[in-house]
Amino acid sequence: MKKKIDMGFLFPGITLVILVITFSRALFGIPALGRFLNPFIGAVQCEKANPPAVTINMGNKNETAVYFDNRKVSHIFARTEEDLYAAQGYTVASDRLWQMDFISYFAGGRLAEIYGSTAPGGTSILNLDREQRRKGIPEAAKKSLVLMEKDPMTKKALDNYTRGVNQYIHSLNYKSLPFEYKLLDYMPEDWTNLKSVLILKYMADQLSGYEEDVYQTQLKLALDKKDFNTLYPEYTSYTAALPSVTTVIKTDSLPLCNYINYSFLNASPVIKGNAYNPKLGSNAWAISGQKTKSGRPILCNDPHLSLSLPSIWYELQLSADTMNVYGVSIPGTPGVIIGFNNDIAWGVTNGATDVRDWYKLKLKDDFSAYEMDGNWVETEKRIDTILVHGGKTFYDTIYSTVHGPIVIDSTFKQNPELLNYALKWSLHDASNEFRTFLLLNRAKTYADYKNAIQYYRSPVQNFLFASRTGDIAENHQGTLYKKFPGQGKFVLDGSIKAHLYDSIIPQDRLPAMLNPVSGFVYSANNRPDVTGFPYYFNGYYAETRANGIKGMLDSVKQATVADMERMQLDNTNQFAKAALPVFLNAIRSSSGSDSLFQVLSKWNCQYNANDTLPWFFERWWIEIQQLTWDELNLYKFYGRPPDGYVFLSLVQKDSANKYFDIINTTKVETAADILQMTFNFAKKKFAERWAHSWGDFHKIGIMHPTFQPALSRTGIAAPGYSEALNAISPGWGPSWRMIVELGDRPNAYGIYNGGQSGNPVSRDYDGFVSDWLKGQYFKLNFFLTADEAKTASVSHWTIK
Amino acid sequence: MIRSVIYILVLVLLITGISLITILPWWTFTIPCFLIGIWHSHKKINGYPFSSGFLAGFIVWAGSTVFFHKYFGGNVINTLSGLLNNISPVLVILLIGAIGGLMTGLAVFTGSMLFKKEEMYKLNLAAEHTM
Structure with a gap:
């Protein structure tokens, strides 16, 4: 039979080829x-x-x-x-x-x-x-x-x-x-x-991005001076590290700017929610041997970062002729970021000091120049090329002034309230934070530690330290500029040279503490202790967790690792602990015999997953704030209510303050009225939800960068609260819990919310999550020699 | 019947063998399947070229997926099902099998159709209908 090509093969053949291409x-x-x-x-x-x-x-x-x-x-x-x-x-x-x-x-x-x-x-x-x-x-x-x-x-x-x-x-x-x-x-x-440096800058951005410059300016303009200082003070009587009054620099007046006036207020658009989380903070403390059972210092640290899978941390031990260090590293960067070696341990919390400032510019329409002290100065122009997969390359023109880049302009209106402002940010300065960590990894003494941290510049972080020889220390470390009072807290005038700053506060003047008589140092994103610090600075500080830590460490004696675990896992809402007695006292006369009142008066303010009272307190507190700050809610720019401690101070010291009066009632309400009304309301709502535990309400997600639910762990009922030491929250929390007791050999424990592998289909992807949630710790295997490591290993590689 | 089973078995071994050379492009296995299809028509083998190929490809892709899934740890199919709108894991395996089956079936069928062999074709057709 003679063979001829049959065109009939074309149909399945072409289909096959199309499928190969498609697939x-x-x-x-x-x-x-x-x-x-x-x-x-x-x-x-x-x-x-x-x-x-x-x-x-x-x-x-x-x-x-x-x-x-x-x-x-x-x-x-x-x-x-x-x-x-x-x-x-x-x-x-x-x-x-x-x-x-x-x-x-x-x-x-x-x-x-x-x-x-x-x-x-x-x-x-x-x-x-x-x-x-x-x-x-x-x-x-x-x-x-x-x-x-x-x-x-x-x-x-x-x-x-x-x-x-x-x-x-x-x-x-x-x-x-x-x-x-x-x-x-x-x-x-x-x-x-x-790429390694980009990752470092990514972390710096995450930790220093939050700001309220425009918002604070609006508030300052809208409220009279007394009200502004009362509602948004730099210090309250609850500030954990309250310095002696003489050293506190107050910001009573706005910087002189001809544009900060009421037309500024009226022209300002509503500010969108801030993409940054001001609560990305942390807890850290170090106790000297005089307060521990072993007589050796203990250092604890739990940085609160976005909870992600894969975790931002990768645990490892690095040993060479010059060092032997254990801890967590950030994937993509060399060295260990938080950890310990045979001689020292160190931890880090966010300094929360404001390092981003905005300058309102007077610009020519074509962005070619801006006014400075009456002269026109040329802007710098840069064209960035952005490659787009499957699309046309995008060219972005970015103008800069002496202050920094103009982030928002007519071509990019993500945050209209910052239109034509220049951003001055210490992150823009060239700095070498890697050197800090590389030196810390091999540090043996306090002097080595001090030498290492001087290279840490942006953003401002609190470093905590403990050494085998008994030293404990804390440093508010980073580039802090000399500023006039209020500079950087409010928006600045880009057309006045006097509003620029470039003089850095010397390293040896930065807030620091070494071996205090209290026997401990601590930091939880609170205001650093600035006794004797003669410079103005501002930030977005949190005092609740710091107060909790300080209270616990004050009373601790003979501390052990187990005590430290209990502290890190403490679910007490530190704000509720301070506020609840005050609130209950105000409504005792009318609700004292109420059964819920009785339960609350015995409540330890624990936010455990199976507790029901947290839901009630949260609801009550939301209602209290809404009714109290109803006056502020009238401003179209209103965003963040005054701090909880401000409210608490007012209830105690000025219970007839005008803000307690509800604007749409004829009666003049007092603090007690507000607390009573909101108690009754929340109680009614609570009755409808009594059976629901905190865990039913408090669900967290540990998200993959793609936000694919299949690669993330979502809907996890979790204990903890942002104002508790165990600050597990819907999007962030203690991303690495570490406790190190120094001694002949470090006795260390730790855990993070993920697994060593970043592979979503590996069993090591999220293997630590349930233990982390339950508050378990792993003993950290710090090996002194390779032979020790070999004996305890389950597998190994040889790199030649 | 036995011939068909052997035929499918040959295809299964061939596809598996080629696929295990993982540096080749993923679709390489379709080339020998295509050649088998030509051989199929030439050798007057009874059987449906497409369905035999489909079955062989399905067995290899679905079977290997289940094998590797179990052998490596048993997570991957669940993750894939999560990524595919939470369809059931069985459907994931069927979908994977279907892709392997479709590619193999088409390749064998295309091969079997390449040359004119009217009488033989008719014969085959008749045989397929009477099987």
Whole structure:
């Protein structure tokens, strides 16, 4: 039979080709299914665990061993720092490559390169990118990198870390790619030192982004001087570290600005909710040996950050000839950020001091120049190129003045209240925070610690320290400028040179404490103790947790690690603890015999998941604030009510204050009336919901950066509260709980809300979450030698 | 019947073997399936080229998914089901199997249709109908 081509094959053939093409590319947010669902190379292969022993060839002179313990914590034992940081880069990348790569894209304003201009949910990715660039994050990272690379120690760490990450990236093929690359259908690019710095700046941005400059200015204009100082004071009698009155610099008057007048108030648009969370804070304290059972200092730290999966922390031990340190690192950056070594332990909390200031400019219509002391000064112009996946490249023109970039202009109106303002932010200054951590990792004494933290510049952080030899210390550390009273708290005039500042407060004048007689130091984003500090500064401080810590540490004797665990896990709403007796006292005469009153009067203000009273208190407190501050609610710009402690002071000292009067009643109400009315109302609502526990109401989510529920853990009933030491909250909480008792060998415990692996289909992705929620701790395996590590390891790698 | 089973088995082994060479593009297995299709028509093998191919591809893709899922730890299908609007894990496996089946079936069928063999084709058709 003679063979001829039968055209009948064309139909199935073409169908096949079309299917191959269709399944080979991501369409409409759906990954390339042919690859993604292929069982031999696709998503299914991502679950594969690391084999028990691997040899990795990196061309090093010496062998480096990476031992994994039963929680998959890596203990890296290298000879030289070069080998150590290369191994850190490789190891972290093998667990967290996508996460660190993603954050570097986000920080660098490059997400559109992956996602296109709009995400499937409708979020404008392009605007996210533009915002990062316009507020100056990538520029600041580039500037800082130049400085960092001039420092041999930092350069060595960054170069080798990058080398390690790239070694891992180059070993990948589609089959071994991390899950998210397959899901989102792109390949990792090579790692660079700049990407590490971008991650550092991302953290700095998260910790220093909150501000109220426009809001405070509006309030200052709308309220009379006495009311403003009463409702939004710098200090209350509840301020945890209240300095002697003589040193407090008050901001009684606004800076002289010809534009801050009532037309400013009327012209200001309503301010959108702030994207930053002012509660990204932390708890930390250190107790000297005189108050501990062992006679050795104990240091505790739990930074409250956004709860994410993969966690922002990666736990590890780094050992080389020059150091042996254990703690948590931030994926994408070398060294350990919070941790301990054989001699010292250190922790960090957010300083909460305001480091971002806005200058209202007088600009020419074409942005070419701005007025300064009567002269026109040319603006600087930069055109940023934003690559857009599947779309046209976007060119963004960004103008800058001597103050900083003009973030919001007519082409980018994300926050209209800041239209044509320039942003001055200490994050823009070139700085080398890596050096702080690299030096801390090998520090042995208080002097080493002091030397290390001086390089930490932005944003202002509180560093806490304890040493084996018995020192404890606390430092409010960072770049703080000399400012006139009120400078930076309110918007500033960009057309007056006198409103600029450039003189930095010397390091040795910054608020600091070493071995206080109390036997402890603490910080929970409260105002630092500024006794003797002669400079003005402002910030967004929280005093409730600090008061709780101070109260507990005052009474503690013979403290043990178990006591410290109980403190970190304490669910007492510290505000309720102070407020409830005051509230109940005010309504005792009319509601004293009420059964709910009786229950409340015995309540310990615990916000445990199965408690029911937290719901009542929350409801009561919301109602109280609404009725009390109804006058403020009339202002279209009204955003944040005065602090709870302000209310409490008023009830106690000025119960007939005009703000207690409800504006739409004829009667003149007092504090007691407000508390009684709201008590009755909340009680009625509570009766309808009596059976509901705090856990039913207080659900938290630990979210993946893509916000995909399948990759996140959502709807978790959780104990804790933002004003409790255990500050678990719907979007943030104690992201790493650490307790270190120093001694012949550190006795350390810790846990974070995730797992070592960033792989969403690995059992190590969220393995710690339930223990974290229950308040369990893991004993941290700090090994003195590689042999110790080897004995306790369940698998290991050899890097050559 | 036995011939059909052997035929499907050959396809299963072939697809698995090729797919295990993971550096090749994901669709490489369709090429030998296409060749098998040609051989199929040439050798006057009884059986439906598309459905035999579909079955073989389905078995390999769905079967390997279940195997790797169980072998590696047992999480991935649940995550995929979460990503696919929470459809049931069984549906996820069926969907994966269907993709493998469709590709294989089409490849074999295309191969079997490549050359004119009217009489044989008729013969096959008749055979398929009487099976």
